[in-house]
Amino acid sequence: MRGFDLERELDRHWLRWALLAWGVIAGWYLWDRWGSVRGLALGDTDDNMRLMQVRGLLTGQGWYDLRQYRLAPPEGLDIHWSRLVDLPIAALILLFKPFVGVAQAERLACGIAPLLPLGVVIAALGTIVRRLVAPAAWTIAIIVLLGCGAAMYMFAPLRIDHHGWQLAFLTLTVMGLSDPARARGGVIVGLSSAGSLTIGLELLPYCAMAGAIVALRWVWDAGDARRLQGYSLSLAGGSAAGFALFASNANYAMRCDALTPVWLSVMVAAGALLFLLSRINPAARGARLLLALVAGGAIAGGFAALFPHCLSRPEGVSDELTRTWLNNVREARSITTQTFRAGFPLAALPVIGVIGAGVAAWRARGHDQLVAWIAILLFNAFAGAMLFWQIRGGPAAQLLAVPGSVALVWIVVPWFLERGSMVIRILGGVAAFLLLSGLFAGFVVQFVKLDKPQPGRSTVYRANARCASATAMSLLDRTLPPSTIFTHVDLGPRLIVMTHHKGIAGPYHRNERAILGVHHAFTGPPDAFRGIARRYGAQYLLVCPNMAETTVYRAREPNGFYGQLAKGRVPDWLTPVPLPKDAPYRMWRIRYDPPNSLTDGAKRADPR
Structure with a gap:
């Protein structure tokens, strides 16, 4: 009877061992990020929208209908994706649902599907x-x-x-x-x-x-x-x-x-x-x-x-949207x-x-x-x-x-391992492997400090994380009945995933009108906001101070509507909605009766 032969196993049964390695990696990933999985911490707008697309499929939305009706009501937003990637996520949800319920099945599916x-x-x-x-x-x-x-x-x-x-x-x-x-x-x-x-x-x-x-x-x-x-x-x-x-x-x-x-x-x-x-x-x-x-x-x-x-950009958007949004998407920039x-x-x-x-x-x-x-x-x-x-x-x-x-x-590594000196074999082999595998790059950036400090970046990261968190989003469900909420473009997909509310826009180029509408509403004059909000039937305004998107509004038009809110000047047609002291949001009910101009007696808001 032949004993265990490592070389033979790695050759003849390599796929079995490779899939076992994949299982170990997948298990470690799930264990390491289980807290995020449990909190459904979908960090990217596209991940949130993908889940909404799967939810639509599982609740009866047509196979070929990929509009998202909880954004930009009543028509909804056109999403240019296909159903192909929805299939494994939907299958996992259906697999787990009888045992753990819909909510937990979604979390498990979102944790496992990317692996x-x-x-x-x-x-x-x-x-x-x-x-x-x-x-x-x-x-x-x-x-x-x-x-x-x-x-x-x-x-x-x-x-x-x-x-x-x-x-x-x-x-x-x-x-x-x-x-x-x-x-x-x-x-x-x-x-x-x-x-x-x-x-x-x-x-x-x-x-x-x-x-x-x-x-x-x-x-x-x-x-x-x-x-x-x-x-x-x-x-x-x-x-x-x-x-x-x-x-x-x-x-x-x-x-x-x-x-x-x-x-x-x-x-x-x-x-x-x-x-x-x-x-x-x-x-x-x-x-x-x-x-x-x-x-x-x-x-x-x-x-x-x-x-x-x-022959030009495949997105087919206007020069304004290209200039104000598409050209500023981080992943679309050069290294x-x-x-x-x-x-x-x-x-x-x-x-x-x-x-x-x-x-x-x-x-x-x-x-x-x-x-x-x-x-x-x-x-x-x-x-x-x-x-x-x-x-x-x-x-x-x-x-x-x-x-x-x-x-x-x-x-290269075997060349070092064949040297007579143990120092060369060990140190040379390890150094060669770290260099040629690219693993050295992670060590380099830890010790080589070439980047200039970016003031305020940590504040932005913290606001982005807090406003998208499950804890913060749950406040909106507890505070309001199902409503249409006017909020930032990058917060829209997360809002509809984590709450029972509707939003206005998401960062998807086919929905230029909604994206520009939000941009114009926040950077334009205060009185112009209500006309845009009325178009979508928005009942509330929700802002996340210091979120990355808000810094763009303030930089682009310091005296625009959002700039005025940030300075504490709130029109009297916005009625504050009470939220807990530690809430990362500021929220108001929008009143659509004939507007009054912004006066010295305007209500004050948190200047953040």
């Missing part, structure tokens, strides 16, 4: 490095992955928005690019790209890059025609299925911000042209390159001719605008990944893995360059860097 795509990522990364580095290298990949702070945040409990699943599809795309089975690899790339696009267009540039890499592989090697065929058919078919099954009623319009008929036609046309190229498959490399360029030009030219309105503490850990691993993929490609010259490493190198370089456009690409850049990092660790 599901993490399992896909671990399995896909393990497959990639086993193919290209070594059979046991998947263990190193998991350790490197755990150091990817921006990426791992997307899989944390309560992070139920769609980013985790899109990252999982992206990792599957790289797995397909590295697959030696050409037809299977092409199908994986096509289906994962279609899945990502069905969820949203955030990773559209990466999907386009994957398609370009598949086409370039065919240009280089005519034998890759089967990969191109699998990719083209699965991309077109998967996109069509995704649109038919998950596109909302609103996404049948010719919009540019989701998988609408615009992008569906692009994917189907691209799939058809690439399939045609794979069938022609001329023997000469120059002829294949020419055909690829003609096909790419036809797709780009047709897009520009048929959908010229999509060059970030602090050292935020930017350095985000960029360190992608740089290492590019170097590692380059070294691995050089070492693989003359071997079958060369083309796969070149594909990963191109993807790494592209993802790193995207950081100079928007830092929202940071999680993707970190994930794509893992194979290159693992390759460097596998080459």
